[in-house]
Amino acid sequence: MSGIKAYGVAIPKRRIDATAIWDVWKNVSKDILEKMGMKERTVTGPDEDPISLGVDAAKRCLKQAGVNPETLDGLIFCSETNPYQTKSAASVIQDILGLRHDVFATDVQASARSGFDGIRIAKSLIDGGSAEQVLVIASDCLNQYMAPGHVYEYAAAAGAAALLISKEGCIAEIDGMTFASEDKANWFRLSGDRYMQLGAGFVGYISNWGLMDSLKQSWKAYADKYGVTPASFEHYALPQGTVVQAFMSSGAIGCDPYAALPYVVSEQTGDMGSAQVLISMCSILDLIDDASVKVGVVGYGWGDGSCVMGLTTTDHIGSVPNRPVVMPLLEQKEMIDYGMALKYEKKIDRAQKGFSSYY
């Protein structure tokens, strides 16, 4: 059975405090920040984007696996904020990592669920015999596409996760995956738009109840297909754009919220898009040393749908090198102010052609 052989994570070093944004805009009641668990979020540097973060995560993943990039059979780059609208970003990463040229390298763009879609494709390729090892990278920079003054600016952040999906030597086998998809009036960004638009309200019907609606469907499909109950999994990685979403998701599934809360990272990082739940999953894998531990991974994508993935750890997980991965990256941070964040996220309008201040 195919599963996860190694994992890597990248989280930008720069962070901004939610209160630093609130001091400028004051567009929500301040206690909302605390209630929704929005404390800090990551800010990409002037030279960071989904590709550079994805490469960072992928290098950590390949180092943990001890795998030569030339032996990989595929690379799937999953992002909802791909820098390229036509060209493939996967081919750039393929060249940077040094993969062979005769591999399957493609991009997946399907909201924050993209990472799960990539894992599903990789698993199908491996189970079908077309590939032995496929690298899946989920990377997003939501912060660069969130308008200044928007209420989600407190949460929209950046991060990347990379998973090596393989047939042999897995640290966690993928028991199964089920999906639920529906056209929901949620976040979107049309081609040419600078910023993302919110479909039907930040705390409105679609954003919150839509999440729970979709999770119920994909969870029911998983429970029926594999005969599991919410108590079958010891640990959960749940949707967590804001911390409150994790509570809502646990309610929709019916699992114990305390099986997921220790692994909710969004209070420190914000919403990292397609990488968010996978980074939470990596923080679970960081702490497990025993075989046969069941982990439930649940993802939700804006205006797209949800996914449930069941993992069972194997004997190999105890001997994984370079762990923990997530915690050191969370601790390594540099706080910046709001002006610098706007500059780094390229939200300040300025002359396009000027060479410098002197020309």
Added chain:
Amino acid sequence: MGFDNLHGAIPKVEIHNTVKAYKEKAGRYRLQGVRCEDCGTLWFPRRFVCPKCQSQHLAPYLCMETGKVVTSWVDTMGFPAIGYEDIDTRVVAMITLDDGITVIAEIADEHLEVPKDTPVEMIIRAQKRDDTGNLTYGYKFKVCQ
């Protein structure tokens, strides 16, 4: 020194050539240089003729991605370098890689000079936009944590 005549000393603006950047991408992406098959000397960036023994038998060689800082300096010439306006303090360092090759590269996410012998590792960042507007990715270094 100085401006000797009107046409001679106009500060030159770097011309970024897309085709050249494409041909040299293995060096930018993976620090791929060459090893002389006759005298064994390593070269980065790649050469077509060994500067030491003039041999043309050069094989691709992947440089080590870790090294130590020899010296570093903060780019503080009063205004940002062309193409690098977004980077407020740009730290540049001379780095000796673990296989002995010395490169000059930017140290990402730092604001002060990096002390001598600080261990660094190679990372990939968006360097700048080329003359067609496309993004150019390439190596920088960051301090090992």
